[in-house]
Amino acid sequence: MxxxxxxxxxxxxxxxxxxxxxxxxxxxxxxxxxxxxxxxxxxxxxxxxxxxxxxxxxxxxxxxxxxxSPARLDYDPTRDAGFNDYVRAQGRRPRTEVLHTDTRPHRPAAEALGLPVDCSFHHIRRRRFVDDRAVLAESLWVVPARAPDLLQGDFAANSLWGELRSRWGLTLAHRSLRLYSEALAEREAAELGVAPGTAGLSVRRAIFDAQRRPVEYDEEHWLHDALCITVELENKA
Amino acid sequence: MxxxxxxxxxxxxxxxxxxxxxxxxxxxxxxxxxxxxxxxxxxxxxxxxxxxxxxxxxxxxxxxxxxxSPARLDYDPTRDAGFNDYVRAQGRRPRTEVLHTDTRPHRPAAEALGLPVDCSFHHIRRRRFVDDRAVLAESLWVVPARAPDLLQGDFAANSLWGELRSRWGLTLAHRSLRLYSEALAEREAAELGVAPGTAGLSVRRAIFDAQRRPVEYDEEHWLHDALCITVELENKA
Incomplete structure (x- = not known):
């Protein structure tokens, strides 16, 4: 009624x-x-x-x-545009802060990339902003053999994949994506300035180069109302 | 520390x-x-x-x-398997209840399919279960010209796209997907037996046939911990 x-x-x-x-x-x-x-x-x-x-x-x-609310950011994970590019293409202002870097093992990265669980990764923790609102907390885990002195780069200003391409000639060839809703845990929530348990969207990516060598594993935590994943699909006739 | x-x-x-x-x-x-x-x-x-x-x-x-928690259901929206098929393929038990059917206008469906905002759709509201847990509340909006007496079918037992294919010869050719995190509103929350505001995942699909005619618009609301979207991507060299 x-x-x-x-x-x-x-x-x-x-x-x-x-x-x-x-x-x-x-x-x-x-x-x-x-x-x-x-x-x-x-x-x-x-x-x-x-x-x-x-x-x-x-x-x-x-x-x-x-x-x-500000419009959600559209993001098509089947395309290769970086954060700065697709944020600007939608008339918004991107900004990135590096929170932390280190080199250490990380089991989820090792498992997703098919590597031994005790192998170490170069790790970059970043917070990313759209129009000065913190919307994304992310950890990047890069296989050190692919990019040995990676952590000397400036990852507040530069795109990781721009660096991997220009400094080490790596190509992003195969990607395996996993997306799911989550309740933001304490650390991510603090980094994004919201209460723990706030709804978020997790995007995880395992990336391999053209020779099928493991290169990188991403863990992204988005604020739930900041992002919309869009995909266009054509079936073969 | x-x-x-x-x-x-x-x-x-x-x-x-x-x-x-x-x-x-x-x-x-x-x-x-x-x-x-x-x-x-x-x-x-x-x-x-x-x-x-x-x-x-x-x-x-x-x-x-x-x-x-029970493992999340993996779902690859780039493939054409229906709910019953991919749930069973993961060793789980699917079940579907039809909650409601009617024929009426729905602006989001009209906009997504590029139709006049006052045009009517055949509407099916369903609740879907995995291993007897309600995980998905969905509304299907079908263009009546494509499938005139659609609502006489049994959509608890049958897949919508199975019916559209066998009864009206329609092919699912082009799909436009939008995915985002949401807080479940009162209606969806009640249908899924959780508190309003519980984290959910919304999947919306606009579907066109091989002649690019609009066929259907889906609105899915998943419990946040029930689903994992998985996609494998290959770049052209």
Whole structure:
């Protein structure tokens, strides 16, 4: 009964959010005003707002009401563009901080790349920003034999794969991707400035070169409302 | 300082979970026992357990302690296998319930398929189970001109694309996928038997036939710890 109405109200609000009639400074009117405008109850209105919050279209700010969320970043993992390129291509501003580097074993990397579990990797921990919002915490694990003095590079300014290509002639040839939803653990949450348990998206990549030699393993933790994975697929006839 | 120790402890626990030394009936020993066994404090142990919970490897059951979570279902959206096929191929048991059918407009479907916003779709709402756990709530929106008397079919037993192929000769030729993390809204959460706001994974698919005619739009809501998207990519040399 009221179920159908709340779904129609959600569609209607979604439409307003995507349309040119932008809310002033990205802020929604007060709940009371919205409820009057749509001739509905606060209860039904809140169901609709919670639905849109779940979709990442709006977010609540303490005591200040509801705001339109910045658009998700589109990311197509089947293409080779680096973070800086695809962020800029969408009219957004990328920035990267290196948090930590070291060289040590890491079992998930070894397993994903088919290497002995005790082998060491060059490790780079980074935090990446879109329009000054921290959206991604990532660990890169590179096989030292492929890029011996890797950690002397500047990975705040440079793309890892740009370096691997230009300094060691490596080609990104085969990639195996795993994507799943996660609840952000303490470390990632702290790096992204959110509460532990906040919803996130994990992207893991094992990368091999043209000779099928293991090169790199990535662990990415994205804020749940920052990213949308998009893929276009054509079937062979 | 203790940061490094908690990460090593996490790796160690992760290794035990993936190894053949299974915990009895999928249940972890009490936190006190684990803390003694690893010669660590409860605080550090809990950091490690929370990390593994975030990765979806273990879950907490009220008052009964920690349990090993069932393995995530692997799903490769670049292949054409249906739900029943890929669930069975992984030694798991699929089941489907039809919750609701109707015919009505749906703006996100119309926009994704490039149709006028007021056009109607045949709509099927389903809940899908793996080993009797509800893991997926989905809405299928089919263009009525492609499959006029669609809603007379049995979509608890049959695959939608099996029907579209055999009854209307349609081929799934071009797919456009969007994947993102979400917080499950009230309706999806109720259908999956979890609290609203629980982390989920949304998969949306716009599907066109070999003549590039719009056929179907899918909205899938997965429980966050039920699914892992896997993709293998080869670059052209």
């Amino acid at each position: 009221s179920d159908a109405y709340y779904l129609r109200l959600t569609d209607h609000l979604r439409e307003l959010l995507s349309g040119p009639e932008a809310f002033e400074e990205g802020r929604l009117p007060a709940e009371r005003t919205l409820a009057e405008r749509f001739r509905t109850t606060r209860v039904t209105l809140r169901q609709a707002l919670a639905q849109l919050e779940g979709e990442g279209l709006i977010h609540r700010s303490n005591r200040r009401g509801w705001f339109v | 203790s940061d490094a120790y908690y990460l090593r402890l996490t790796d160690h626990l992760r290794e035990l979970l993936s190894g053949p030394e299974a915990f009895e009936e999928g249940r972890l020993p009490a936190e006190r026992t684990l803390a003694e066994r690893f010669r660590t404090t409860r605080v550090t142990l809990r950091q490690a357990l929370a990390q593994l919970e975030g990765e979806g490897l273990i879950h907490r059951s009220n008052r009964r302690g920690w349990f090993v």
